[in-house]
Every structure is written in C-alpha cells, then in structure tokens.
Amino acid sequence: MSRIGNWIQERIPVSGAQLEELTNEPVPNHLKRWWFCLGGTPAYLFVVQIVTGILLAFYYQPAAETAYESVRYITEEVTYGWFFRSIHKWAATLMIAAVILHQMRVYFTAAYRRPRELNWVIGMCLLMCTLLVGFTGYSLVFEQLSYWGATVAANICDAVPLLGGWTKRMLLAGEGYNERTLSRFYIIHAAILPTTITLLVVVHIIFIRMHGVTELQDDEAAEDEPKHFDFFPDHMLTELAIGLVLMILLSALATILPATLGPKADPLTTPEVIKPEWWFYVSFRWLKLFSLTFAVISTGFIVAAMFLWPWIDKLLRRLTGNEDISVWIGIVATFLLIGLTLWEAAVAH
Numbered sequence: 232m233s234r235i236g237n238w239i240q241e242r243i244p245v246s247g248a249q250l251e252e253l254t255n256e257p258v259p260n261h262l263k264r265w266w267f268c269l270g271g272t273p274a275y276l277f278v279v280q281i282v283t284g285i286l287l288a289f290y291y292q293p294a295a296e297t298a299y300e301s302v303r304y305i306t307e308e309v310t311y312g313w314f315f316r317s318i319h320k321w322a323a324t325l326m327i328a329a330v331i332l333h334q335m336r337v338y339f340t341a342a343y344r345r346p347r348e349l350n351w352v353i354g355m356c357l358l359m360c361t362l363l364v365g366f367t368g369y370s371l372v373f374e375q376l377s378y379w380g381a382t383v384a385a386n387i388c389d390a391v392p393l394l395g396g397w398t399k400r401m402l403l404a405g406e407g408y409n410e411r412t413l414s415r416f417y418i419i420h421a422a423i424l425p426t427t428i429t430l431l432v433v434v435h436i437i438f439i440r441m442h443g444v445t446e447l448q449d450d451e452a453a454e455d456e457p458k459h460f461d462f463f464p465d466h467m468l469t470e471l472a473i474g475l476v477l478m479i480l481l482s483a484l485a486t487i488l489p490a491t492l493g494p495k496a497d498p499l500t501t502p503e504v505i506k507p508e509w510w511f512y513v514s515f516r517w518l519k520l521f522s523l524t525f526a527v528i529s530t531g532f533i534v535a536a537m538f539l540w541p542w543i544d545k546l547l548r549r550l551t552g553n554e555d556i557s558v559w560i561g562i563v564a565t566f567l568l569i570g571l572t573l574w575e576a577a578v579a580h
Contacts, residue, residue: 362510
C-alpha cells in the first residue's frame with residue numbers, strides 16, 4: 232500500500248494537509264440545521280437526475296412516431312424501467328421544490344445583499360433552468376396533456392413582446408408543433424440545460440468559496456460555543472445524512488406512487504382541460520385571472536424584479552429606512568404564491 236501511495240503522491244503532488252486546507256472551510260453553526268443547508272439537496276437530486284436520465288436515454292426515442300411507445304416500453308417491459316422512470320420523475324419534483332425553498336431561505340435571510348448580489352442572480356438562473364428542465368421533461372412523454380401543455384406554453388411565448396415569436400420558433404423548431412419538436416425538447420432537456428446547470432453550479436460554488444457563507448445570529452447558541460465547525464467531515468456528514476434520507480424518500484415515492492402513462496398525444500383532439508405540473512399552477516392561475524397580454528407582461532416584470540432584487544432591496548431600505556421591508560414583501564408574496572397554487576390545485580381539471 233505504501234508503494235501505491237508513493238506512486239500516487241509522485242504523480243499527484245498534493246499532501247493531505249494541502250487538501251484539508253483547500254476543502255476544510257469553517258462553516259457557520261446555523262448550517263447544522265437542515266433547512267439552512269438546502270443547497271446540497273438539489274445538487275444531490277441533480278446527480279440522481281443525471282444517472283437515471285442516462286439509463287432512460289438508452290431506450291427513449293425522441294420522435295413523434297416512437298416517443299410514446301418507447302416510454303410505454305420503459306414503463307411496462309424494461310426490467311425496473313418503471314422504477315427508474317419514477318425515481319427520475321420524483322427527483323425532478325423534489326429538485327424543483329428544493330431549489331424554490333433554497334431561494335426562499337436566501338431571500339428571507341437577506342443573503343443576497345452586498346457583496347453577494349451576483350450569486351443571487353446565478354441562483355435565479357438556476358431556478359429558471361430547473362423549471363425549464365421540469366417543463367421539457369414533462370413534454371417528452373408525448374401524452375395528451377404534455378403535448379397540449381407544450382402547445383399552450385408556445386402560444387404564451389408568442390404573446391411576449393419583441394422576442395415572443397422567435398422564442399416560440401426556437402422552442403418548437405418551427406411555427407407549430409411538428410416532427411422536429413420532440414428532438415428539440417430532448418436536446419434542450421438532456422444536453423443544453425444539464426450542461427448549463429452544471430456550469431452555473433460551479434460558478435455558484437466558486438462565489439460561495441470567495442465570499443463565504445452568510446453569517447447569521449444564532450440566539451440559541453451558548454456564548455462559549457464555537458461559532459463555526461469544519462466543513463469536512465462535520466458538514467459533509469450532515470449532507471450525507473440528508474442524501475440517505477432523500478434516497479429512502481425517493482425509493483418510497485417511486486414504489487408507492489409510480490409514474491403513470493396517460494393517453495397518447497392526439498393533435499386533432501383537444502383535451503377538455505389542460506393541467507400543468509404543480510410548479511406552474513401559479514402561472515396558470517394568473518393567466519386565467521387576467522388577459523393573456525397583461526398576464527405575460529406582468530409575469531415578465533415580476534421575474535425581472537426577482538433577478539434585480541438585491542438592488543431593489545437596497546433602494547427600498549434607503550427610501551423607507553426599514554431594514555426588514557423585503558421580509559414583509561416576501562411574506563405577502565409567499566402567501567400569494569401559496570394561495571394561487573392551492574386555488575389552481577383545488578379547481579376541477
């Protein structure tokens with residue numbers, strides 16, 4: 232073993248002390264609570280998505296003539312195909328939920344303020360990419376609801392001023408849903424978005440390493456208790472425990488509530504009701520409450536405000552003199568989002 236160690240050390244001249252200094256960053260005590268370290272949860276789920284996605288890609292055929300049948304074959308005939316497809320689906324659902332919760336935690340703890348404004352923008356980009364991953368993956372099944380959901384989404388894009396028509400054509404690979412659309416969705420879902428998310432995560436982590444984790448006041452901690460603990464192995468063990476819990480949860484959800492398969496897409500028959508996935512309930516309800524043009528433009532303003540919030544927050548604090556003004560705005564916005572989601576979930580679909 233010593234000869235092997237010497238061989239490795241000669242070719243990779245990095246000592247244990249150097250590696251520990253590189254990775255063992257002191258972590259604030261509040262990260263011992265799992266709700267403060269949600270960043271690792273979507274990262275773990277993203278890895279699960281990549282692994283299960285590769286397994287599903289061996290059988291999936293992204294064409295209108297073959298997509299539905301390939302998904303049916305995965306679900307009904309491939310050994311454990313139903314399980315891996317269900318794991319993929321539930322990991323996507325939990326990943327979206329985790330990214331939303333992580334972004335909310337950053338918002339309500341004001342961790343986006345100077346000098347971390349750019350990392351907030353990167354986090355918003357990750358949120359948008361995660362939602363797009365969910366949308367494109369949902370569309371690949373080529374069910375009735377996924378087909379018409381993609382058609383409705385393209386029509387909504389078309390209502391966006393200036394860039395709407397171009398966005399619709401880029402999404403559908405043409406003016407309408409055609410034989411090239413599914414392959415376009417597949418490339419976006421399986422190549423472009425995962426690569427983009429990976430690069431954004433790397434930059435996100437680099438910024439965290441440069442600025443450190445935001446320090447929060449821990450009222451429950453004793454005065455003589457250390458304010459930091461080691462990233463390795465202490466925080467790594469916390470993340471490992473969360474990963475094991477997620478593994479059990481994903482396996483249980485995939486077994487108890489496996490992914491199903493609806494009717495095959497029929498371009499000639501419009502469903503009575505088109506139901507999106509839960510993470511788009513807010514947008515769907517918003518579209519029902521207002522005209523298409525107003526709903527699209529107002530949604531654009533809201534998303535732009537979310538990206539620019541570190542600077543909006545600074546302006547609001549200067550104008551009002553209230554350091555917690557963003558917290559109150561966030562509380563109102565959270566209740567509004569939950570209310571619209573529950574409203575859309577409760578109506579008959």
